[in-house]
Amino acid sequence: MNPCYLCHICDIAAARVGVILFCGLASAVNRRYDFGDALFGVPKYATPLSRIAWDKDIAVNYKLELIEVTPKRAIFLDCKEQTITLPYNFLHVTPPMSPPVCLTKCEDLINEDGYLYVDQYTLQHRRYRNIYGLGDCTSSPNSKTVAAVAKQSYVVAENLWRTMYGKEPTAKYDGYGACPILTSYSRGILAEFVYDKKPCETFAFDQSKERRLVWHLNNSVFPHLYWKRLIKGKWNGPSTLRKFTNPLKT
Numbered sequence: 001m002n003p004c005y006l007c008h009i010c011d012i013a014a015a016r017v018g019v020i021l022f023c024g025l026a027s028a029v030n031r032r033y034d035f036g037d038a039l040f041g042v043p044k045y046a047t048p049l050s051r052i053a054w055d056k057d058i059a060v061n062y063k064l065e066l067i068e069v070t071p072k073r074a075i076f077l078d079c080k081e082q083t084i085t086l087p088y089n090f091l092h093v094t095p096p097m098s099p100p101v102c103l104t105k106c107e108d109l110i111n112e113d114g115y116l117y118v119d120q121y122t123l124q125h126r127r128y129r130n131i132y133g134l135g136d137c138t139s140s141p142n143s144k145t146v147a148a149v150a151k152q153s154y155v156v157a158e159n160l161w162r163t164m165y166g167k168e169p170t171a172k173y174d175g176y177g178a179c180p181i182l183t184s185y186s187r188g189i190l191a192e193f194v195y196d197k198k199p200c201e202t203f204a205f206d207q208s209k210e211r212r213l214v215w216h217l218n219n220s221v222f223p224h225l226y227w228k229r230l231i232k233g234k235w236n237g238p239s240t241l242r243k244f245t246n247p248l249k250t
């Protein structure tokens with residue numbers, strides 16, 4: 001679960017039972033996805049997320065690396081190599097991403113960071129035409145989400161088929177990723193974006209504003225899409241839907 005999302009849910013749950021919660025969001029330094037001084041990699045969504053955290057008195061610390069956890073304290077290293085110790089009662093940690101160990105052993109297939117070395121648009125391997133990749137293990141510089149996997153699966157299926165018949169790959173992955181972030185028990189924002197941090201929204205309204213619809217999508221529609229469509233290879237993302245729901249975008 002997205003740490004931002006979890007922080008908001010904890011905040012609401014604590015308020016419901018009358019507990020005062022001191023939430024701290026430590027935005028960790030991650031070599032591949034360093035968001036800088038922001039809660040989210042796409043500025044359109046980072047701004048409202050910071051405002052919402054501010055309104056809820058959630059302290060946000062940027063560029064801290066978690067180096068040690070004791071039963072009551074989390075110890076961080078800041079960018080000046082100084083240690084900062086913060087007390088906690090409940091700690092949610094998202095470790096930095098790394099490629100699977102089995103892949104890092106295949107030196108011919110990976111880039112210098114250990115990820116499967118693919119073209120970021122065709123998803124074809126940069127050295128071997130008969131290899132394609134998708135998902136978290138590839139070198140494409142997109143946000144690693146299930147939504148990305150959905151779109152990539154279409155591109156890989158198309159291009160793999162063409163390669164098997166001796167043709168050039170023509171389908172292009174645009175870097176699509178999506179992330180619903182619930183900010184309360186009734187609302188949320190729906191971040192959707194492509195390469196270069198460009199928003200790519202499915203609905204005609206501004207998705208960076210907190211809305212009830214996102215709560216309903218998250219609870220009723222996305223589980224269905226995941227279990228009944230995506231897992232079975234039948235969901236390639238909302239590009240077709242977007243032609244109707246946000247025609248000016250396409």
Ligand SMILES: Cc1cc2nc3c(=O)[nH]c(=O)nc-3n(C[C@H](O)[C@H](O)[C@H](O)COP(=O)(O)OP(=O)(O)OC[C@H]3O[C@@H](n4cnc5c(N)ncnc54)[C@H](O)[C@@H]3O)c2cc1C
Pocket residue numbers: 001002094100101102134135136137144145146147148149178179180
């Ligand atoms: C904490 C967390 C929260 C997330 N929340 C969201 C979210 O809210 N929305 C969203 O869209 N995305 C979310 N994601 C991202 C999403 O889970 C991933 O992008 C997605 O699962 C990537 O799919 P994948 O198939 O590429 O990799 P995985 O789902 O990681 O699948 C890789 C599989 O390969 C297996 N494997 C590894 N090594 C070997 C081996 N040697 N032999 C055989 N099998 C092996 C692993 O066990 C695993 O089952 C979240 C991720 C994390 C970690």
